[in-house]
Amino acid sequence: MxxxxxxxxxxxxxxxxxxxxxxxxxxxxxxxxxxxxVFGRVLTTSGMMPMRYKNVLLPGIMAISMVLSGVQAVAMxxxxxxxxxxxxxxxxxxxxxxxxxAVEKVVxxxxxxxxxxxxxxxAAWLLMGSGVQISFGHPLEFAAICLLVALFSGAGGLALGxxxxxxxxxxxxxLVLAPMMMFGCAYYPWSVLSPFPALQIAVLAxxxxxxxxxxxxxxxxxxxxxPAVVTLxxxxxxxxxxxxxxxxQFRKKAVT
Amino acid sequence: MGIGIRTEDLRKVYDTPPxxxxxxxxxxxxxxxxxxxxxxxxxxxxxxxxSLEIRPGEVFGLLGPNGAGxxxxxxxxxTRIRPTAGRxxxxxxxxxxxxxxxxxxxxxVPQRPNLDFALTAxxxxxxxxxxxxxxxxxxxxxxxxxxxxxxxxxxxxxLVRTFSGGMMQRLSIARAMMHNPEVLFLDEPSAGLDPQTRxxxxxxxxxxxxxxxxxxxxTHYMEEADTLADRLAIINHGKIxxxxxxxxxxxxxxxxxxxxxRFDRIPEPFLSEIRALPGVREVRSGDHSAADxxxxxxxxxIPGVASxxxxxxxxxxxxxxxxxxxxxxxxxxxxxxxxx
Numbered sequence: 001m002x003x004x005x006x007x008x009x010x011x012x013x014x015x016x017x018x019x020x021x022x023x024x025x026x027x028x029x030x031x032x033x034x035x036x037x038v039f040g041r042v043l044t045t046s047g048m049m050p051m052r053y054k055n056v057l058l059p060g061i062m063a064i065s066m067v068l069s070g071v072q073a074v075a076m077x078x079x080x081x082x083x084x085x086x087x088x089x090x091x092x093x094x095x096x097x098x099x100x101x102a103v104e105k106v107v108x109x110x111x112x113x114x115x116x117x118x119x120x121x122x123a124a125w126l127l128m129g130s131g132v133q134i135s136f137g138h139p140l141e142f143a144a145i146c147l148l149v150a151l152f153s154g155a156g157g158l159a160l161g162x163x164x165x166x167x168x169x170x171x172x173x174x175l176v177l178a179p180m181m182m183f184g185c186a187y188y189p190w191s192v193l194s195p196f197p198a199l200q201i202a203v204l205a206x207x208x209x210x211x212x213x214x215x216x217x218x219x220x221x222x223x224x225x226x227p228a229v230v231t232l233x234x235x236x237x238x239x240x241x242x243x244x245x246x247x248x249q250f251r252k253k254a255v256t
Numbered sequence: 257m258g259i260g261i262r263t264e265d266l267r268k269v270y271d272t273p274p275x276x277x278x279x280x281x282x283x284x285x286x287x288x289x290x291x292x293x294x295x296x297x298x299x300x301x302x303x304x305x306x307s308l309e310i311r312p313g314e315v316f317g318l319l320g321p322n323g324a325g326x327x328x329x330x331x332x333x334x335t336r337i338r339p340t341a342g343r344x345x346x347x348x349x350x351x352x353x354x355x356x357x358x359x360x361x362x363x364x365v366p367q368r369p370n371l372d373f374a375l376t377a378x379x380x381x382x383x384x385x386x387x388x389x390x391x392x393x394x395x396x397x398x399x400x401x402x403x404x405x406x407x408x409x410x411x412x413x414x415l416v417r418t419f420s421g422g423m424m425q426r427l428s429i430a431r432a433m434m435h436n437p438e439v440l441f442l443d444e445p446s447a448g449l450d451p452q453t454r455x456x457x458x459x460x461x462x463x464x465x466x467x468x469x470x471x472x473x474x475t476h477y478m479e480e481a482d483t484l485a486d487r488l489a490i491i492n493h494g495k496i497x498x499x500x501x502x503x504x505x506x507x508x509x510x511x512x513x514x515x516x517x518r519f520d521r522i523p524e525p526f527l528s529e530i531r532a533l534p535g536v537r538e539v540r541s542g543d544h545s546a547a548d549x550x551x552x553x554x555x556x557x558i559p560g561v562a563s564x565x566x567x568x569x570x571x572x573x574x575x576x577x578x579x580x581x582x583x584x585x586x587x588x589x590x591x592x593x594x595x596x
Binding site (some may be wrong): 002004005008009011014015016019020077079086087089090091092093094095096097098158255256 | 270331334335337339355356359360362364366368370371372373374375379380383384387388389393431524
């Protein structure tokens with residue numbers, strides 16, 4: 001393993017991310033934060049929603065922001081770099097096994113997901129005004145969930161980026177990401193789905209459910225949530241599967 | 257000094273459409289087949305047993321028309337394409353099995369510039385140096401040198417997406433030389449370049465070769481192969497049809513000159529008469545109106561041909577005389593022009 005090359009590729013991605021910092025933040029965070037403002041501030045203050053909805057919403061928004069930003073940070077560049085311009089060739093020819101380039105992409109996505117996730121907490125706090133109660137009583141659980149969600153985000157970006165063509169980006173959003181967000185238990189706890197037993201079972205296939213529920217358990221434990229053991233185990237299993245699939249797709253795409 | 261390359265019976269069959277850079281006319285499509293009838297399978301034979309020996313420190317040219325298998329060969333030699341069968345060695349090391357070793361020693365200039373569009377020219381070189389583990393001081397110094405040599409200093413800090421085709425090509429070559437590779441691959445380096453830039457490119461390639469580096473280039477410009485390459489392989493339909501130095505290859509054309517003639521008709525006795533003319537080595541006539549004459553002289557043969565035609569009552573309609581060249585060589589071996 002050639003660490004010099006690995007870190008050089010990582011610093012290249014960091015350099016490009018810093019250059020595009022403002023558009024990137026707008027792209028990944030604006031939508032969730034608008035949601036925070038409307039549902040967490042406007043509707044709660046006006047009495048349409050109970051005040052405690054703020055605590056339900058914050059971990060969910062954090063999960064969505066993390067997943068979206070990692071997926072975008074990895075998938076979008078990969079889709080363009082593997083296209084006609086073949087920009088990625090330069091790094092495929094760098095003196096390192098090509099799977100490490102895929103791993104590097106995942107790590108870069110994880111970092112961006114963590115930055116986005118941590119940026120959401122103060123931003124949402126400001127936007128929602130008073131009444132948000134989050135606790136950091138389980139720092140280890142919080143850190144573990146954050147890392148696993150970030151890994152899902154980066155690995156998911158790798159898998160999508162190597163499976164989707166540039167003409168299908170729009171479809172990817174409407175067919176994969178949009179349903180994932182709506183049925184990801186980000187805007188409501190999983191337990192409220194009990195009147196819809198089929199739906200409640202079906203959404204268990206959605207990784208975002210474990211991300212939202214896990215973060216809920218870690219920072220808003222008074223809201224109903226799944227046990228930490230379940231969310232951690234599910235996220236770990238999903239991460240391993242998605243990463244393995246992503247690496248396979250990357251190899252297929254990279255070597256003719 | 258220098259590192260050579262050897263391939264043994266390389267074969268590549270694509271079962272998905274070949275990559276764009278390697279795509280072109282001339283592939284043999286065998287269509288759907290195999291057990292799984294629902295799934296349409298394509299088999300494209302791009303390389304059909306290529307055995308090459310590229311000597312350390314030489315400029316080696318792969319000449320052939322589009323789709324002959326040049327880019328696929330380069331792809332295999334640069335770890336980017338997995339050979340279906342056969343092996344390729346860089347020095348004594350198997351390229352497919354020891355990819356990292358191979359990648360350290362090679363530099364690649366692709367057919368179409370694949371520069372990192374998110375970066376400036378300077379950053380492209382700096383990061384490339386970093387991928388190859390160069391120290392910050394080394395890569396700054398080398399970047400400055402290359403930017404100057406390739407006349408890119410005044411645009412060094414611009415994003416490369418704003419560059420012209422020629423500038424991108426120059427930067428691609430600079431990038432390939434950044435880590436000072438022992439073997440430099442250039443895939444159609446002068447496609448789309450203006451004549452002036454092409455001359456600059458040739459000079460830079462020669463200069464790099466003088467440092468003892470091995471150069472492998474593909475081209476379908478006969479002239480480029482002729483001026484640059486120490487040795488050449490002519491490739492068509494995934495097979496090598498001739499190999500040697502440019503003079504050797506030219507000497508292998510019967511007579512050297514090629515006269516392509518067109519008549520209103522060609523009766524057999526008339527053809528025999530042309531064969532008997534002094535200096536004529538070989539006459540080929542594919543259809544009833546065209547004849548290719550290989551001979552040791554060019555224009556001085558025309559009066560003889562004209563009078564024979566008159567005597568036979570045949571009208572000479574078109575004359576094209578080619579001097580000894582790789583173009584005529586290619587035509588001699590394949591029956592088609594490099595530009596077809």
